[in-house]
Amino acid sequence: MKPSDRAPRSLNRRQVLVAGAAGAIAAPYLIRDAVAQGKAVNVGVIMPLSGANAQFGINSRNGVELVADEINAAGGIKALGGARINLVVADSTSNPTTAANVAQRLLTQNDVVAIIGAFASSLTIAISEVTERRGVPLFTMSFSDQITSRGFENIFQVVAKASVLGKAQFDGTVAIAATAGQKLEKVAIMYEDTAYGTSQAGGLRAGAKAAGVEVVMDDAYPLGITDVTPLINKLRSSGAQAVFPVSYLNDSLQIIRSMRQQKVTIPAIGGAAGYVIPDFEKGLGEYAEGVLSISPANYDLDPALTDRFRKRYGYFMVHEALEHAVCMDVLAQAMEKAKSTAPEALRKVLHGTRFEGGWTKAMTGGAVQFDKTGLNTLSVPVMVQWRNKELVTVWPSEYAKGKAVWTN
Amino acid sequence: MNRSTLLRGLGLAVLLAVAVATPFLLDPRGYAIRVVCLALLFAAMAQCWNIVAGLANQVSLGHAAFFGIGAYTSTLLLIHFGLSPWLGMLVGAVLGGIAAFLISLPTMRLKGHYFALATLAFGEVMRVIANSWSGLTGGPVGISVPFAPPSFAMMQFKETRPYYWLMLAALVVVTLVFVAIRRSKLGYRLRAIKENADAAEVIGVDTTRTKITAAVISGMLTACLGTLYAQFQFFFDPDTVFGVASISVRMAMIAIVGGIGTAAGPILGAFFVIPLEEFANDLFSSRAAGLSQLVFGVLLIGVILIEPRGFMALGSRIRRLFGKGGRP
Structure with a gap:
């Protein structure tokens, strides 16, 4: 009696499990497929969207969003056949462990070509430990001296150090x-x-x-x-x-x-x-x-650019929004120049190019150039x-x- | 009776074999394996907490102190003397044990909320010390584990698989220690204290010694896990390893959600709480700022409301329900 009682139940459970597992296994492929069809480039944006630094994280996200939308409206990344930029936004909270987890997730599940983040230095450093091991570029405006002093090859700090x-x-x-x-x-x-x-x-x-x-x-x-x-x-x-x-x-x-x-x-x-x-x-x-x-920067250095932010979000373009906008723009320029999203190609371009025009004009120095540690040597504080x-x-x-x- | 223990042992062996083999099914540098690693680590941490809180009902909210001591000890020894984290872990365990002994002396007579508050303060004191003593700890800026070529001796690996086995081994060891204590004289004494400390004293249990022994074992194991965390994460700051919310409360929460005082509770709790948090983050954090944390919080509250005694109690409730339904 008993085994026969149990049989249907366990079968059901197994079916559910199998279906769930199949879905879980298939999900990444489905996502990848969608990406290929829409010709989009996934860019990770990790910010503290909750907790003590949430306001700064939201400002930063707005900055990246503005530039990405502008690039998409102007026809995407031309060197990649007009690929759209698809931002994958994630909350790092204010916990470095979560920040690193989120980075790993964006890299493996969303195939992001680069990550921009994460305002607070401790979060950025935790993320960099993941991106460095995967060889994917990480753009940041965190100030901490530690960020570019560890000999990492895949981190790019667009502002002067603390x-x-x-x-x-x-x-x-x-x-x-x-x-x-x-x-x-x-x-x-x-x-x-x-x-x-x-x-x-x-x-x-x-x-x-x-x-x-x-x-x-x-x-x-x-x-x-x-x-x-x-x-x-x-x-x-x-x-x-x-x-x-x-x-x-x-x-x-x-x-x-x-x-x-x-x-x-x-x-x-x-x-x-x-x-x-x-x-x-x-x-x-x-x-x-x-x-x-x-x-590290101020919006009145190029009002023509930063007023676009004010118009869309209703407040002046705070420096973290501006610097993250520059991160996004530099990444887009690097993809145009490399004609690729491969990390090695991007890294080579990022280390050997003086980025001019676009949002880089709003930075002190009017351009962005990274030295071999990944520090933007042209940025001076105001x-x-x-x-x-x-x-x-x-x-x-x-x-x-x-x-x-x-x-x- | 014999047959059921045999079956149970067989079941556990199969479960362990599956756990050991799991990494081969996952992308070795992927996200899923990382989440599982953290779930294993937090399960082990909650199990350490369970030794004191589950068996003797001494609810500690300061276990981050031992965790942080372990993380800092091995990492500082590695940075300054190039000492292998394996040895650093042993030194950390000794220091964690000493810290547990010292904090036990004055808090021994405290019960319930007073004990929880005293341990909470101890964890915070450690955080403040790590923050202010920047000459030793690097201060609030935090410290990074130096990049080393991947090797077992330096506890650094390129892929996540070895970390997985490391964390799994840690969980198995801590769980075995927990089960061994529960079955030993120490376990009976601890439970006697849990039921009624005065009565235990009267029947001849040396309550002070018993509590200190359990606290020292728990502190030493927690410190070892701190080293594992440091080697896995490569960077930490005082707020992360000595954090109330990030470590102390989380350890307690996982054990409580799973089922306090049981061996399987912390494991169930960790494999619920950690993936749930990640899942909420994955689904909701791109929608609206802060939504993922809100969803995570609401789900946790829901679980606790449904069964305040944790999943283990929920499990037996369901079994009873089905047991009743199955009978003619």
């Missing part, structure tokens, strides 16, 4: 103060204890040491700090002439707000990230006016200042669109 950014943040400030007739002697540094905060603080410290400026306050604080009053009190009593806060959005809002509310009016020079996005001005209103920040709800490039002089306001 240490360069930190030093420029310091040098630019000294230059702006000097123009306004003030000689900086005492400065304060406060930074969040993340990869981004500590490496940029390192650059600031090096800059101060080289310039012989005394750092009267050098404090790390935990990301997501709840009360910045002790920091601001310490800042007030330190006698610093300028402060360098390095933080993401929420902390930056708190720091600037409590500074201004407590009438600490010394210039604040932010370290990109939270200081150069529309939400900073929205959160602070008039307190945002005059705040300076370093930035200093920007909040002026009437917009970011104006104020330093270095060859890129400046306005004169810096310095209150001493």
